[in-house]
Amino acid sequence: MKIRVGSVAIAVIMILLITAGYVVLSQGLEGKERPMILIPKTIDPHVEFWRVLNQGVSAAAKEYKTEVKVIGTKSESDIEEQIKLLEMAITEKPKAIILAATDYNRLVPTAQKVIDAGITLITVDSGLEGGLSASLIATDNYAAGRKAVETMKNYVQGPATYAIVSFVKTSTTQMDRENGVRDHLTQDPSIQVLDTLYSNGSEDKAYEQTKKLLSEHADIRGIFGLNEVSTIGAARALKELDPEQRIKLIGFDSSTDEVAFLEAGILQATVVQKPFNMGYLAVRTALEAYEGKKVKVNIDTGSEVITKENMYTSENQKLLFPFVEK
Numbered sequence: 001m002k003i004r005v006g007s008v009a010i011a012v013i014m015i016l017l018i019t020a021g022y023v024v025l026s027q028g029l030e031g032k033e034r035p036m037i038l039i040p041k042t043i044d045p046h047v048e049f050w051r052v053l054n055q056g057v058s059a060a061a062k063e064y065k066t067e068v069k070v071i072g073t074k075s076e077s078d079i080e081e082q083i084k085l086l087e088m089a090i091t092e093k094p095k096a097i098i099l100a101a102t103d104y105n106r107l108v109p110t111a112q113k114v115i116d117a118g119i120t121l122i123t124v125d126s127g128l129e130g131g132l133s134a135s136l137i138a139t140d141n142y143a144a145g146r147k148a149v150e151t152m153k154n155y156v157q158g159p160a161t162y163a164i165v166s167f168v169k170t171s172t173t174q175m176d177r178e179n180g181v182r183d184h185l186t187q188d189p190s191i192q193v194l195d196t197l198y199s200n201g202s203e204d205k206a207y208e209q210t211k212k213l214l215s216e217h218a219d220i221r222g223i224f225g226l227n228e229v230s231t232i233g234a235a236r237a238l239k240e241l242d243p244e245q246r247i248k249l250i251g252f253d254s255s256t257d258e259v260a261f262l263e264a265g266i267l268q269a270t271v272v273q274k275p276f277n278m279g280y281l282a283v284r285t286a287l288e289a290y291e292g293k294k295v296k297v298n299i300d301t302g303s304e305v306i307t308k309e310n311m312y313t314s315e316n317q318k319l320l321f322p323f324v325e326k
Contacts, residue, residue, distance in 0.1 A: 035067035036286055037094045039085055041102050041125070041171070042201065043072035048255040049228050049275050053124070056279025057098075064287055069094070076168050076201030079103045086110045096120035096286035103170045105129050120290045124282040125275075126173045134289040137281045137299045139273045141173050144303045145180020145226075148250045151269045151305050152222050155248040159190035160221040163213055165206050165230045169198045177226045177252070194220075199230050206233025214241045221247060228253035231270065235261040254306070254320045262308050269307040272319045277301045 038057055040050045054070060061068045071089065073081040079102045089097050090113055097114055101107045101123060111132050114121045123133040152162075162185060166174050178196055185193050197213065199206035206229060214220065214237060223238070225231030231251030235258070238247055251258060251270040261267035278301050289295045306316050 034093065034095045035069045036061075036096045036098060036283065037089045037092065038068050038070045038098045038282075039082065039089065039100065040070070040072045041076040041082075041100045041168075042074065042078075043070065044074060044076075046203075047076075047201075047228060049253050049273070053275035053279040056276035056281075057283055058279075059276075060280040060283035064283065066095075066283070066287060068098075068283060073102075076102055076171075079106055079168075079170075083107060083110050086114070090114055090117050090119065093117070094119060095290050096122060098122045098124055098282045098286055099128075099133070100125040101128050101171065102126070102168055104172045104175065105170065108132065120286055122282055122286045122289065124278050126171045128172075131297065135285045135295045135297060135299060137278050137285060137301060138173070139278075139303050140300045141176035142180040144252070144271050144273070145177045145182075146184050147303065147305055148177075148224055148252070148269075148271050149181055149184040151271075151307075152224070152248060152250050155268050156222045161192045161194065161217065161219045162222045162224065163194045163210075163217070163220050164196040164224045164226065165210055165213075165234045166196050166198050166226040167201045167230050169196075174198075174226060181224050181226070199233060201227075201229055203229040203233045203236075206230045207236045208233075210234040210237035211241060214238075214247075223247060223249050225249060225251040228255050228258065231267065232257045232261070235266050239264075239266050259311070259320055262306070262311055265308065269305055272304050272306050272316075274301045274303070274319070 042050060057068050071085050082102050087110055097119055108128050111121060111128050115132060121133045123136045125138050127136040164178060164181060166178055168174055182193055185191050197209040199209060210233060223234050225234045234249055238249055245265055248268050251267050254270060254272045258267060258270055281299055285295050304319055306320060310316055311320060
């Protein structure tokens with residue numbers, strides 16, 4: 001009898017150990033097999049900012065031995081399509097979703113579904129109302145807007161009229177950057193700031209808007225281009241309509257076209273972000289949050305002002321040419 005009881009007890013223990021082992025193993029396999037999903041604002045290959053951010057993501061994925069699936073829209077302005085992609089991502093049950101929200105408010109209900117589904121949510125570049133994500137990895141865009149204004153003062157002094165050419169009106173990146181520029185410009189009552197133009201992430205639209213702007217406002221002395229495509233579009237218009245370079249342009253981001261406009265003196269300076277760092281830190285932070293580790297709510301990846309005069313320093317060359325695959 002003792003022997004029978006002992007055998008039953010051993011069998012029960014073995015079953016429990018096997019079951020426990022199965023749970024641990026299955027969780028381990030599940031963690032390895034489930035990828036992360038990155039949803040940038042766009043997968044348009046012509047926008048170098050997102051290409052470089054993806055390189056940071058790839059570097060971190062390789063280092064931390066995790067898979068990252070990238071899905072996105074053709075245009076930064078296609079908010080409805082990004083919402084659909086986020087809905088689709090939830091059904092795949094990834095270990096984490098890294099989102100660059102194209103809209104500060106409209107993505108919130110779907111982002112809440114991500115959290116309700118128990119999926120780790122990290123935002124990169126642009127956040128969401130209410131700070132839903134475990135962490136936001138981005139430039140301090142308000143401070144970056146202030147940097148742009150301080151840089152403009154090196155080229156334009158005294159009473160002046162300024163224009164702002166921006167991108168998608170409802171993204172936090174845009175709103176913070178525009179507020180940074182406007183708040184610091186309007187501290188001087190002698191300065192006039194025209195209504196902001198929104199290109200919706202289209203270089204050609206920024207170009208056409210700037211041409212129309214120049215035809216209607218002969219008194220403009222300075223233009224702020226608040227992202228890569230807005231800056232390039234404005235620079236193309238200035239190249240055609242302001243050959244004497246009377247109007248000064250301060251832009252954002254870095255691309256081969258922007259470097260060419262810097263060298264030509266059409267673009268006086270550009271506020272450069274660090275998209276590689278953003279992508280890398282987004283993956284690393286997502287993994288930490290997924291593993292239950294405490295992560296910072298906001299991670300500022302910083303920005304630097306690049307001018308024609310300082311663009312050839314070794315540090316700034318790394319920022320202007322961050323290993324873009326051609």
